[in-house]
Amino acid sequence: MIDKRVASLSDAVAGIADGSTVCIGGFGDSGSPLALIAALIEQGARDLTVVSNNAGSGRGSGIASLLAAGRVRKIVCSFPRSEGSVVFEELYEAGKIELELVPQGTLSERMRAAAAGLAGFYTPTAAGTLLAEGKEQREFDGRTYVLERPIVADIALIAAERADRWGNLVYHSAARNFGPVMASCGKLSIVQTHEIVELGSIDPEIVVTPGIFVDRVVKVAR
Amino acid sequence: MKTLYTPLTRDELAWRVAQDMPDGAYVNLGIGLPTRVAQFVPNDREVVYHSENGLLGVGPPPKAGHEDPELVNAGKQMVTLLPGASIFEHTESFMMIRGGHIDIALLGAYQVAANGDLANWATDRERAAPAVGGAMDLAAGAKRVWVLMEHTNKDGSPRLLERCTYPLTAPHVVNRVYTNFAVIDIKDGFLVREILDGCSLDELAAMTGAPLLAAPDCRTLSRRPAPAGG
Numbered sequence: 001m002i003d004k005r006v007a008s009l010s011d012a013v014a015g016i017a018d019g020s021t022v023c024i025g026g027f028g029d030s031g032s033p034l035a036l037i038a039a040l041i042e043q044g045a046r047d048l049t050v051v052s053n054n055a056g057s058g059r060g061s062g063i064a065s066l067l068a069a070g071r072v073r074k075i076v077c078s079f080p081r082s083e084g085s086v087v088f089e090e091l092y093e094a095g096k097i098e099l100e101l102v103p104q105g106t107l108s109e110r111m112r113a114a115a116a117g118l119a120g121f122y123t124p125t126a127a128g129t130l131l132a133e134g135k136e137q138r139e140f141d142g143r144t145y146v147l148e149r150p151i152v153a154d155i156a157l158i159a160a161e162r163a164d165r166w167g168n169l170v171y172h173s174a175a176r177n178f179g180p181v182m183a184s185c186g187k188l189s190i191v192q193t194h195e196i197v198e199l200g201s202i203d204p205e206i207v208v209t210p211g212i213f214v215d216r217v218v219k220v221a222r
Numbered sequence: 223m224k225t226l227y228t229p230l231t232r233d234e235l236a237w238r239v240a241q242d243m244p245d246g247a248y249v250n251l252g253i254g255l256p257t258r259v260a261q262f263v264p265n266d267r268e269v270v271y272h273s274e275n276g277l278l279g280v281g282p283p284p285k286a287g288h289e290d291p292e293l294v295n296a297g298k299q300m301v302t303l304l305p306g307a308s309i310f311e312h313t314e315s316f317m318m319i320r321g322g323h324i325d326i327a328l329l330g331a332y333q334v335a336a337n338g339d340l341a342n343w344a345t346d347r348e349r350a351a352p353a354v355g356g357a358m359d360l361a362a363g364a365k366r367v368w369v370l371m372e373h374t375n376k377d378g379s380p381r382l383l384e385r386c387t388y389p390l391t392a393p394h395v396v397n398r399v400y401t402n403f404a405v406i407d408i409k410d411g412f413l414v415r416e417i418l419d420g421c422s423l424d425e426l427a428a429m430t431g432a433p434l435l436a437a438p439d440c441r442t443l444s445r446r447p448a449p450a451g452g
Contacts, residue, residue: 027275027312028298029291081353082298092351101352104274105316105359112313124362125320128393130344131358173309175292177275180311208311 004167004217005196009039012190012218016045016155023111023151023182024052024063025158028082031175032062033159035192035220040157041069051076051111051151053104053178057084067091076151078104101131106148108181114150115184115213122147156186160209163193164200167214168207176208183213190216227420229373229402230445237262237446239328239370239400243269247325248318250274250360253297255370256328262446270306272324274356276315279307296356319356320363327364329357331371331396333386336432338396338408340367341388354391361392373401373429380431382412403429404443411435416443 006012013036016022022040026032038061050072056064064087066072080088080099091097102110103125113121122145126132136147158179161172169191171179183189196219230238232255240262243249250272251257261282263269271280273295280295281302288302295301303309318324331342340361344352361367374380382399399406404426405416414436417426427434 028294030275030294030298031292079353079355081351089351099351101354103354103358104312104356105320105363108312108316109320123320125359126392127362128390129358130389131354171309173290173293173303174273174275174277176309176311178312181313 002211003165004211004214005165006216006218009035009192009218009220010043012036012192012216013039013043016040016043018045019047020045020154021049021051021152023153023156023178023186024050025156025178025182027053027174027177028057029062031159031171031177031179033157033192034062036157036159036190036218037062037066041066041071046071047073049074049076051107051153053078053107054082055080055085055088057082057086059087064088067097072097074098074100076100076102076107078102078107103131107151108178110148110151111153111181111185113148114152115181118150120147120149151185153182153186154188156182156189158182158189158191160191160193162195162197162202163191163214163217164197164202164211165217166199167191167211167217168202169193169209169211169214170202170206171208180209183209188215189213190218192218192220194220194222225420227418229418230443231402233258234446235370235400235402238405238444239368240264241444243267244325245269248272248278248323250319250324250327250364251280251296252327252329252357252360253355254330256330257295257297257299259328259370272315272318273301274315274319274360276310276312277301277303277307278310279304281307316356316359319359322363322365324360324364326366326368327360328368328370329360331369331381332388333381333383334369334371334396334399334408335383335386336408336411337385338394339386340369340391340396341386342391344389346388357391361395366397367395369396369399371399371401373403378429380429382406383431406434407437413437414440416441418443419445
């Protein structure tokens with residue numbers, strides 16, 4: 001029997017080790033797994049590398065609160081500086097956090113490469129710019145491409161709208177964003193969801209993330 | 223010297239760009255000025271707006287009582303979806319961008335060079351953290367890159383330059399620039415297609431950091447008609 005449901009948020013984040021690379025879903029607050037992030041803070045893992053599109057906003061919740069708690073050594077991110085990203089900016093200007101800035105499409109493709117078992121890929125994105133420095137650049141058919149390597153993640157934390165006990169997922173509107181690719185690249189993919197339904201009640205035609213990519217599912221209040 | 227012109231407002235600039243949106247085009251709207259364009263496209267055209275976070279068919283902001291805080295655009299502002307819209311995950315969204323499926327990327331910019339170089343992600347302020355988002359993917363992957371920007375910085379210094387002084391987003395990618403003073407194509411340099419009523423080419427050149435050439439059919443920058451009753 002396959003049952004990926006766990007009873008509590010603390011069970012959901014149990015065993016996340018210090019030094020882990022943690023992918024955290026969401027585009028700003030849209031699709032951010034806020035309950036799992038709060039549980040991770042409580043769980044206590046530190047020296048984390050966080051992979052996420054943004055670096056949080058405000059101070060009280062989400063990635064900003066994980067940064068404020070001093071748990072993050074490095075963030076791999078496309079758009080860390082945005083409205084309200086005060087915690088990140090303070091840490092960055094004080095030299096207390098390392099930033100690896102990655103173009104957004106390269107960020108998601110590097111996770112996909114890891115999930116797909118690829119050693120890397122050549123992309124035209126960032127060719128001829130500062131973000132290609134130190135990377136192999138190679139010409140194909142007269143155009144310059146940059147070699148990008150996979151992002152190998154220990155953990156993925158994502159938010160889905162609905163799940164079943166096998167871990168099949170559907171999402172809500174634009175909250176889907178990084179969920180599917182992060183679920184597929186995490187060695188341990190942990191999902192918070194508003195609803196856990198009977199096996200078979202999600203139409204196979206509309207499953208967005210197949211359960212093979214998911215390890216733990218926890219229900220949270222809407 | 224007394225100036226005889228009034229530069230376009232931000233909404234007038236967005237309106238001007240919207241008049242050039244081709245029927246049937248798939249258009250990515252970047253953060254800032256570009257997101258204003260959607261509201262001004264003539265009603266007789268179907269233009270499909272792409273948002274990098276996984277949306278095609280982006281519509282106007284929601285009416286009160288119909289907000290969905292998770293349904294946002296690239297700037298994290300709430301939007302709606304039009305009939306025919308679709309939702310997809312990030313990797314697929316950037317397949318569309320990087321793979322040349324987007325007809326036009328509308329981007330803001332700090333600087334554009336006469337050779338089409340684009341700088342819109344970092345300035346020369348060293349302490350501030352940079353942010354790039356989808357700009358480099360869009361610049362490298364869209365079929366056409368159109369920039370919307372103020373013609374000069376607030377202190378009057380030019381942003382259209384011989385060479386960008388800020389770090390590049392991508393080299394040789396910008397096809398056209400819409401400013402509050404002119405519409406300029408990039409074809410072996412800056413080619414002025416339209417210029418603000420009352421502004422001479424010399425006056426425009428004084429605000430520009432690289433030589434300008436007027437197109438043979440260069441005309442007055444068309445301006446949004448005043449709203450009825452306004």
